[in-house]
Amino acid sequence: xxxxxxxxxxxxxxxxxxxxxxxxxxxxxxxxxxxxxxxxxxxxxxxxxxxxxxxxxxxxxxxxxxxxxxxxxxxxxxxxxxxxxxxxxxxxxxxxxxxxxxxxxxxxxxxxxxxxxxxxxxxxxxxxxxxxxxxxxxxxxxxxxxxxxxxxxxxxxxxxxxx
Amino acid sequence: xxxxxxxxxxxxxxxxxxxxxxxxxxxxxxxxxxxxxxxxxxxxxxxxxxxxxxxxxxxxxxxxxxxxxxxxxxxxxxxxxxxxxxxxxxxxxxxxxxxxxxxxxxxxxxxxxxxxxxxxxxxxxxxxxxxxxxxxxxxxxxxxxxxxxxxxxxxxxxxxxxxxxxxxxxxxxxxxxxxxxxxxxxxxxxxxxxxxxxxxxxxxxxxxxxxxxxxxxxxxxxxxxxxxxxxxxxxxxxxxxxxxxxxxxxxxxxxxxxxxxxxxxxxxxxxxxxxxxxxxxxxxxxxxxxxxxxxxxxxxxxxxxxxxxxxxxxxxxxxxxxxxxxxxxxxxxxxxxxxxxxxxxxxxxxxxxxxxxxxxxxxxxxxxxxxxxxxxxxxxxxxxxxxxxxxxxxxxxxxxxxxxxxxxxxxxxxxxxxxxxxxxxxxxxxxxxxxxxxxxxxxxxxxxxxxxxxxxxxxxxxxxxxxxxxxxxxxxxxxxxxxxxxxxxxxxxxxxxxxxxxxxxxxxxxxxxxxxxxxxxxxxxxxxxxxxxxxxxxxxxxxxxxxxxxxxxxxxxxxxxxxxxxxxxxxxxxxxxxxxxxxxxxxxxxxxxxxxxxx
Numbered sequence: 001x002x003x004x005x006x007x008x009x010x011x012x013x014x015x016x017x018x019x020x021x022x023x024x025x026x027x028x029x030x031x032x033x034x035x036x037x038x039x040x041x042x043x044x045x046x047x048x049x050x051x052x053x054x055x056x057x058x059x060x061x062x063x064x065x066x067x068x069x070x071x072x073x074x075x076x077x078x079x080x081x082x083x084x085x086x087x088x089x090x091x092x093x094x095x096x097x098x099x100x101x102x103x104x105x106x107x108x109x110x111x112x113x114x115x116x117x118x119x120x121x122x123x124x125x126x127x128x129x130x131x132x133x134x135x136x137x138x139x140x141x142x143x144x145x146x147x148x149x150x151x152x153x154x155x156x157x158x159x160x161x162x163x
Numbered sequence: 164x165x166x167x168x169x170x171x172x173x174x175x176x177x178x179x180x181x182x183x184x185x186x187x188x189x190x191x192x193x194x195x196x197x198x199x200x201x202x203x204x205x206x207x208x209x210x211x212x213x214x215x216x217x218x219x220x221x222x223x224x225x226x227x228x229x230x231x232x233x234x235x236x237x238x239x240x241x242x243x244x245x246x247x248x249x250x251x252x253x254x255x256x257x258x259x260x261x262x263x264x265x266x267x268x269x270x271x272x273x274x275x276x277x278x279x280x281x282x283x284x285x286x287x288x289x290x291x292x293x294x295x296x297x298x299x300x301x302x303x304x305x306x307x308x309x310x311x312x313x314x315x316x317x318x319x320x321x322x323x324x325x326x327x328x329x330x331x332x333x334x335x336x337x338x339x340x341x342x343x344x345x346x347x348x349x350x351x352x353x354x355x356x357x358x359x360x361x362x363x364x365x366x367x368x369x370x371x372x373x374x375x376x377x378x379x380x381x382x383x384x385x386x387x388x389x390x391x392x393x394x395x396x397x398x399x400x401x402x403x404x405x406x407x408x409x410x411x412x413x414x415x416x417x418x419x420x421x422x423x424x425x426x427x428x429x430x431x432x433x434x435x436x437x438x439x440x441x442x443x444x445x446x447x448x449x450x451x452x453x454x455x456x457x458x459x460x461x462x463x464x465x466x467x468x469x470x471x472x473x474x475x476x477x478x479x480x481x482x483x484x485x486x487x488x489x490x491x492x493x494x495x496x497x498x499x500x501x502x503x504x505x506x507x508x509x510x511x512x513x514x515x516x517x518x519x520x521x522x523x524x525x526x527x528x529x530x531x532x533x534x535x536x537x538x539x540x541x542x543x544x545x546x547x548x549x550x551x552x553x554x555x556x557x558x559x560x561x562x563x564x565x566x567x568x569x570x571x572x573x574x575x576x577x578x579x580x581x582x583x584x585x586x587x588x589x590x591x592x593x594x595x596x597x598x599x600x601x602x603x604x605x606x607x608x609x610x611x612x613x614x615x616x617x618x619x620x621x622x623x624x625x626x627x628x629x630x631x632x633x634x635x636x637x638x639x640x641x642x643x644x645x646x647x648x649x650x651x652x653x654x655x656x657x658x659x660x661x662x663x664x665x666x667x668x669x670x671x672x673x674x675x676x677x678x679x680x681x682x683x684x685x686x687x688x689x690x691x692x693x694x695x696x697x698x699x700x701x702x703x704x705x706x707x708x709x710x711x712x713x714x715x716x717x718x719x720x721x722x723x724x725x726x727x728x729x730x731x732x733x734x735x736x737x738x739x740x741x742x743x744x745x746x747x748x749x750x751x752x753x754x755x756x757x758x759x760x761x762x
Contacts, residue, residue, distance in 0.1 A: 018449035018450070018451065018454065019452065020454065023233040026370075027376070033231055049446050128387075130454030
């Protein structure tokens with residue numbers, strides 16, 4: 001069970017497909033600008049006018065962790081993220097097969113699995129995102145905002161009805 | 164190499180061969196990249212007198228040292244060639260994701276030479292090149308071609324291609340990447356078509372590295388801060404797109420209407436950025452690494468003009484709107500969509516259609532030539548003519564030559580609103596004198612993005628100048644032109660310059676490429692690029708006499724609005740401009756100045 005904690009959250013409707021998150025991430029993690037090294041990736045569906053970053057959600061029961069045969073993947077309970085230890089990773093790709101979201105990937109130049117570790121609490125992608133499509137906040141915030149929107153819809157149906 | 168990748172790709176389309184060359188770092192420092200370095204290669208390698216459609220012309224796609232980094236809006240590339248519209252150097256800038264991907268694929272620049280025997284496209288992935296058969300996509304729209312190429316190659320690749328207009332050598336055919344971003348002006352797409360080259364496709368897993376990581380990260384975050392602090396880049400452009408300018412420019416009395424016969428458009432509100440947001444905006448879309456996001460995704464549901472597209476931005480909104488007397492935003496959006504899928508420049512297209520409308524209303528051309536009536540304000544005929552240009556059908560075949568050749572054909576040169584045969588963008592300089600000087604002296608013919616004087620003269624950035632005043636404008640224009648040459652060469656978007664200028668760009672360049680340079684030297688670099696382009700044009704046969712404006716705008720004053728009674732006072736500004744540039748009275752750079760610039 002997660003306790004209340006800050007997480008990287010995603011607001012797809014705010015994404016403009018600029019991919020600055022990919023640049024911020026790859027630069028911080030590798031010292032180079034290279035989207036294929038980025039732990040966050042932006043997907044652009046032009047014909048649907050839909051763009052969104054996709055990033056690891058740090059599963060409580062992480063598929064990648066369970067699939068890893070070399071003990072390279074573990075839960076870091078301090079910052080509450082699932083981490084890959086590159087020293088132990090053998091590049092077998094089992095984690096990439098196990099993850100249902102495709103958010104842990106194999107980075108060929110290093111021969112290792114890579115995934116988001118939320119930069120130990122200071123996520124660079126969030127800092128680089130110009131529109132707030134990525135945020136670092138309480139994990140319940142997006143659902144609370146959505147639920148508030150749902151609640152707001154009741155306003156019109158209740159209008160004019162005095163208790 | 165830091166900043167730059169350090170590799171150039173040279174492709175001989177005639178022989179079907181390619182090779183990789185090393186980038187000369189000293190040359191790169193001298194011309195930065197993009198527009199500057201591309202122009203240098205063009206200047207050194209082709210005869211400026213060459214027929215633009217000859218296999219001896221070259222087409223260069225060039226990124227800058229900042230392209231592909233996190234510098235603000237650093238996804239730009241330039242297409243450089245000799246223009247079939249103007250006969251000058253053409254260098255057209257484009258955003259989207261193509262430029263950055265070109266660097267990830269391993270190249271700063273792609274030099275395209277010769278002419279393929281049959282339609283081909285190039286697939287460039289991680290330093291390797293494949294020539295691919297394009298016979299199946301020749302004739303297809305840019306969107307159809309892009310989809311098919313992506314299905315044949317890799318879904319993550321980026322495609323820069325031409326449409327039917329480029330294939331049919333429409334003189335202002337453009338190169339389209341990301342389906343809606345364009346290296347738009349001066350006919351760079353027509354040159355690509357003349358080489359039987361349908362597309363250049365790039366895909367890469369490589370990196371762009373920088374010299375000083377800490378300094379670059381700081382410069383990046385500083386850049387974001389400045390973009391956020393500036394009202395144009397943080398509010399105006401993201402909220403309303405570039406068409407935020409429609410109401411502003413119209414209210415300033417410099418919104419050219421009906422082929423520059425008026426300067427205030429009564430229908431401006433109906434085609435404004437505000438109305439666009441209200442009626443057809445779906446969402447914003449940004450180019451690579453851009454914190455501004457001026458792109459508009461729009462959906463028109465009106466069955467007559469139905470389209471799902473990006474844009475129109477200010478220029479296309481104006482050229483196919485006010486300039487044609489059209490106040491129908493649905494029709495303008497459709498015409499803009501046609502420009503994207505058929506692949507040509509909406510500015511030249513709109514102004515050329517407007518020119519045709521004036522010829523028609525004056526009885527110089529009739530139903531006989533056009534095949535139907537061609538009146539200002541007729542939205543349907545505007546859309547029809549735009550489509551006809553793309554396919555060179557009927558009267559569109561004549562319009563596809565541009566307004567200069569159109570009026571020449573019918574013996575009335577006074578009605579082409581162009582400089583050096585390239586059509587004006589949407590600012591009437593009679594009410595903004597600096598912009599006028601910039602149009603007259605721009606190295607690729609009439610153009611607003613060679614030195615955007617609207618910024619100080621109308622928008623008040625970085626300081627507010629009196630738009631009617633001619634004093635000091637020569638100096639402002641020179642500074643803006645030189646700075647813009649730097650911006651276009653570095654790989655970032657010109658729109659950044661609302662928020663920051665030379666010092667910030669210098670910080671980016673120093674940190675990225677590890678070059679040591681003062682601000683003065685950076686501006687000198689811009690001046691060097693400007694003079695190089697000038698030299699190309701002079702060698703191509705142009706002279707100082709080509710730095711002129713259409714007579715109507717010099718002799719006839721503005722008839723209404725805030726600029727009423729104004730004419731262009733070019734004669735007051737041009738001699739001073741030549742002097743500041745270190746050019747003689749004929750507009751030829753002096754030996755001393757060229758030596759000083761290292762040319």
